[in-house]
Amino acid sequence: xxxxxxxxxxxxxxxxxxDSAVVPDLAERLRDARSEGExxxxxxxxxxxxxxxxxxxxxxxxxxASLVSSWDLSAHEVATGxxxxxxxxxxxxxxxxxxxxxxMSAAEAVDTISSTHFEVAFCGFAPGFAYLSGLGEGxxxxxxxxxxxxxxxxxxxxxxxxxxxxxxxxxxGWQIVGTVRDAVLWDVDRTPPALLEPGTRVRFVP
Amino acid sequence: xxxxxxxxxxxxVQDSGRHGYAHLGVSPSGACDPRAARxxxLLVGNRVRDAVLETTLTGAVLRAHEGAVIAVTGAQADVFVGDVPAPRGxxxxxxxxxxxxxxxxxxxxxxYIAVRGGVDVPAHLGSRATDTLSGLGSDPLRAGDRLxxxxxxxxxxxxxxxxxxxxxxxxxxxxxxxxTLEPGPRADWIRDTGDLETRVFTASAxxxxxxxxxxxxxxxWAREGELASEGLVAxxxxxxxxxxxxxxxxxxxxxxxxxxxxxxDAASLSxxxxxxxxxxxxxxxxS
Numbered sequence: 001x002x003x004x005x006x007x008x009x010x011x012x013x014x015x016x017x018x019d020s021a022v023v024p025d026l027a028e029r030l031r032d033a034r035s036e037g038e039x040x041x042x043x044x045x046x047x048x049x050x051x052x053x054x055x056x057x058x059x060x061x062x063x064x065a066s067l068v069s070s071w072d073l074s075a076h077e078v079a080t081g082x083x084x085x086x087x088x089x090x091x092x093x094x095x096x097x098x099x100x101x102x103x104m105s106a107a108e109a110v111d112t113i114s115s116t117h118f119e120v121a122f123c124g125f126a127p128g129f130a131y132l133s134g135l136g137e138g139x140x141x142x143x144x145x146x147x148x149x150x151x152x153x154x155x156x157x158x159x160x161x162x163x164x165x166x167x168x169x170x171x172x173g174w175q176i177v178g179t180v181r182d183a184v185l186w187d188v189d190r191t192p193p194a195l196l197e198p199g200t201r202v203r204f205v206p
Numbered sequence: 207x208x209x210x211x212x213x214x215x216x217x218x219v220q221d222s223g224r225h226g227y228a229h230l231g232v233s234p235s236g237a238c239d240p241r242a243a244r245x246x247x248l249l250v251g252n253r254v255r256d257a258v259l260e261t262t263l264t265g266a267v268l269r270a271h272e273g274a275v276i277a278v279t280g281a282q283a284d285v286f287v288g289d290v291p292a293p294r295g296x297x298x299x300x301x302x303x304x305x306x307x308x309x310x311x312x313x314x315x316x317x318y319i320a321v322r323g324g325v326d327v328p329a330h331l332g333s334r335a336t337d338t339l340s341g342l343g344s345d346p347l348r349a350g351d352r353l354x355x356x357x358x359x360x361x362x363x364x365x366x367x368x369x370x371x372x373x374x375x376x377x378x379x380x381x382x383x384x385x386t387l388e389p390g391p392r393a394d395w396i397r398d399t400g401d402l403e404t405r406v407f408t409a410s411a412x413x414x415x416x417x418x419x420x421x422x423x424x425x426x427w428a429r430e431g432e433l434a435s436e437g438l439v440a441x442x443x444x445x446x447x448x449x450x451x452x453x454x455x456x457x458x459x460x461x462x463x464x465x466x467x468x469x470x471d472a473a474s475l476s477x478x479x480x481x482x483x484x485x486x487x488x489x490x491x492x493s
Binding site for chain 2: 006007008009010011012014016020042043044045046047048049050051052054055122123124125126127128129168188192193194197198
């Protein structure tokens with residue numbers, strides 16, 4: 001699959017693909033090309049169907065555009081990122097709603113989540129907040145119609161086809177199904193500060 | 207040591223930003239008006255990434271507990287050392303115990319106060335900037351806070367010899383500001399960009415370090431549907447479904463789910479940081 005390059009002002013570009021499953025390949029190739037010195041960039045930010053590259057001078061914008069358009073991208077067949085197992089209490093207030101969207105019992109919903117192989121597709125919303133892919137569009141759930149003004153740190157939520165863990169207390173509209181035990185998702189004094197980086201594989205263990 | 211006597215509406219420590227962590231959800235932060243902060247640092251012989259203080263609309267009052275060389279840039283405001291008027295855009299010597307007062311902004315929004323040696327607060331992820339979105343960096347400053355001054359990196363030099371450029375002119379509070387947009391990734395989502403320059407928006411009082419919010423003639427979407435969230439940069443002009451644009455500033459979220467029609471050029475980004483609530487704003491496409 002080919003990516004399309006769009007301008008984001010004069011110092012950044014957005015490379016876009018039609019299938020979110022090939023975003024990890026696109027992001028990895030861009031990170032590798034930067035490491036090999038093919039261009040200099042400040043940020044490489046994967047998202048749902050795009051990767052943004054910023055801090056480019058004019059020549060490097062051209063380089064990124066021609067590199068990206070030369071690549072034939074594909075979905076990773078075998079995930080290779082580090083594995084993080086998160087112990088979870090499935091005590092979330094929205095577990096019953098999620099189970100009902102999936103047309104199953106709460107116990108079956110817990111089985112579904114804990115048997116899913118998740119991978120960090122991208123981070124955003126807050127430092128260390130990872131969007132975990134793996135459920136697939138068939139298990140997508142709507143956001144809550146009324147976002148909560150405060151979701152506790154460590155809450156495990158679902159929204160759209162993604163799962164996520166709130167690194168700190170914040171407002172949020174995700175369906176909360178549980179709480180992680182003993183995991184610090186974000187610590188600025190740790191290297192790297194985020195427990196879940198793009199590419200990390202994640203399992204929720206009841 | 208510098209003591210905050212009055213922080214005004216919002217006084218924060220800022221520098222050139224926290225870069226390289228956007229893929230983990232970390233905003234760049236740093237000075238909203240990068241140009242003014244850079245000039246302030248240069249005037250006192252600092253490196254451009256040294257930390258400065260950023261005021262918001264109502265100025266600030268500080269006391270130097272040791273001799274210091276400072277410079278004030280950004281908004282047009284009256285500056286005093288004790289009772290004596292002091293210039294903006296020049297290095298100014300403060301004696302131990304002297305009080306620096308940066309008055310309320312007459313034109314513009316934000317002043318930058320550089321101290322020779324830089325403001326020394328703990329750095330997080332390589333930056334001392336206060337990120338009001340995520341809480342990284344030190345908290346907004348309060349009366350009574352005391353700030354260490356760093357060791358000056360630059361060799362001794364005559365900072366006062368000049369010549370000095372005139373401080374950048376900041377548009378008056380009711381003067382229309384034109385901001386120039388370079389191409390954005392989703393310009394095709396927005397209808398009627400052909401007459402963009404005839405639409406006069408008003409800067410909203412809801413604006414902050416995250417974004418300058420504009421209200422006015424709605425920019426209608428050319429299509430329906432949802433855009434998946436994608437990466438943002440400072441200066442990105444996002445158009446939510448209601449058609450009221452948001453111009454992202456230093457503390458912007460790393461991704462956003464509404465179409466970005468364009469991105470301010472560097473000069474316009476600094477200018478946007480000086481736009482006051484109620485000020486008329488026009489967006490113009492770069493030719």
